[in-house]
Amino acid sequence: MDLQHFLCWRVAPLFLLMLRGLHCTSVHILNEQPVHVIPGSSLALRAQIRQGPLKEVSMVTWEREPETGNDLVRVRLATCPGGGGGGLECTGTGPNVRVNVEQQETTLQINGYSRADSGVYAVTVTDHAGANATAHCIVREYEAVHHVSVSINVSHSTLVCGEAWGTEPHFSWLYERAALPQTVGEVSKDGTTLFLTMTPVCGHFTCMVGNKLGYSSATYTAAPCEAEGRGTTAAIVCLVLLLLLCGGALAFLLWRRHGHSDRGERLHEHLDDSM
Numbered sequence: 001m002d003l004q005h006f007l008c009w010r011v012a013p014l015f016l017l018m019l020r021g022l023h024c025t026s027v028h029i030l031n032e033q034p035v036h037v038i039p040g041s042s043l044a045l046r047a048q049i050r051q052g053p054l055k056e057v058s059m060v061t062w063e064r065e066p067e068t069g070n071d072l073v074r075v076r077l078a079t080c081p082g083g084g085g086g087g088l089e090c091t092g093t094g095p096n097v098r099v100n101v102e103q104q105e106t107t108l109q110i111n112g113y114s115r116a117d118s119g120v121y122a123v124t125v126t127d128h129a130g131a132n133a134t135a136h137c138i139v140r141e142y143e144a145v146h147h148v149s150v151s152i153n154v155s156h157s158t159l160v161c162g163e164a165w166g167t168e169p170h171f172s173w174l175y176e177r178a179a180l181p182q183t184v185g186e187v188s189k190d191g192t193t194l195f196l197t198m199t200p201v202c203g204h205f206t207c208m209v210g211n212k213l214g215y216s217s218a219t220y221t222a223a224p225c226e227a228e229g230r231g232t233t234a235a236i237v238c239l240v241l242l243l244l245l246c247g248g249a250l251a252f253l254l255w256r257r258h259g260h261s262d263r264g265e266r267l268h269e270h271l272d273d274s275m
Contacts, residue, residue, distance in 0.1 A: 025051040027106075027125045027135045034138040036167045037117075038212065043110040047123045047135055050104065058082070059126035060090070060101050062108045064119045067138060074122070078108065115141050143167045144213040150205065150220040159185075159194040159220055161207035166216075174206040202226075 030046045037043045051057055060080040065072050078099035080090035090099040098109040106125075110117055118141050124134045145166035152159050163169050171191030173180045180187070185196040194205065202225035208217045 024133075025049070025057065025125055025127045025131065026133045027123055029121075029123065029135045029137040031137055034140050036140050036142040037113045038142040039114055041113055043108075043113045043117065043139060045108045045121060045123075045137055045139075047106050047108075048104060049101075049106060049125055051125075051127070056128045057101075057125055058128045059124075060099075060106050061124045061126075062099055062106075063122045063124070064117070064139075065122070066119050067140075077110075077121075080106065113141075140167075142212065145169055145209045145211055145216045148207060148209045148216045148218040150207050150218045152220060157196040157201070159196065159205055159207075161192050161194075161209065161218070163209045163216075166209065166211050166213075168211045169209050170211065172208045172210075174208065176203050177206065 027050070028048050030048055035043070035045070045062075049057060049060075058081070062077040063074050064077055065074040076093060077097050078090050078092040080099060080101045090101060092099055096111040098107075098111070100107055106123060108121070108123070118139055121137045121139055122134055123137075124132050126132050143165050145163060147164035149162045150159055151162070159173075161171055161173075163171075171187075173187055173191075173194050175181060175184050180194075184198045185194050187194055194207075201222045204219055204221050206217055206219045208215060210216070
């Protein structure tokens with residue numbers, strides 16, 4: 001008898017959980033968060049609805065509220081009454097809002113996205129018993145790249161590129177306005193840091209940051225590469241001096257050879273006259 005009570009006590013909660021799973025309705029937004037939207041383009045959010053076999057969706061609503069601030073007023077964007085499997089028409093609160101519900105999916109589209117459309121979006125599914133299931137998604141404006149800066153860490157021989165608030169920034173480095181040679185340094189995986197290997201550090205280092213809306217850059221200027229310039233100048237001077245010396249020696253040899261030839265001819269002429 002005690003064993004039966006024990007088994008009932010263990011199995012009953014599991015059975016109740018199974019029944020609850022059959023009855024529950026859930027919703028999940030499929031977009032990766034946060035969603036960044038370029039101003040003027042369209043925002044599209046997709047949500048998947050999972051409903052139990054014993055439940056039927058009676059209402060789908062889309063709403064938005066500010067992400068930050070004290071006045072978090074929720075604005076209703078669209079309402080979709082009825083079931084979720086018939087592809088019924090939904091009613092939007094604005095001319096640029098489009099919502100539909102088909103099978104087990106609902107889609108929200110806002111055309112002509114602006115900064116005012118940023119915030120936390122919520123989709124709520126209500127079943128015929130009045131139970132609600134809600135999913136949230138953060139939507140932000142796609143920001144251009146601004147205020148790029150380059151700083152140096154002298155002790156670690158590194159240059160660090162910073163950027164204020166651009167969305168999805170991509171970093172690249174130039175040396176003397178050309179592709180970065182391997183002899184100058186190595187770039188970190190995220191592209192923000194340049195580990196310098198050249199000694200001494202000299203010249204101009206430029207960090208380029210870009211995204212879908214454009215590019216911006218900043219340049220760090222080290223000491224001029226004077227040693228390299230002086231070495232090149234010295235090599236050129238030495239080469240010129242060497243060419244002058246070789247030319248002078250060759251001219252001297254030709255002069256001496258020409259001089260001996262003239263003396264021989266004169267000596268022969270003088271002997272012929274004497275005879």
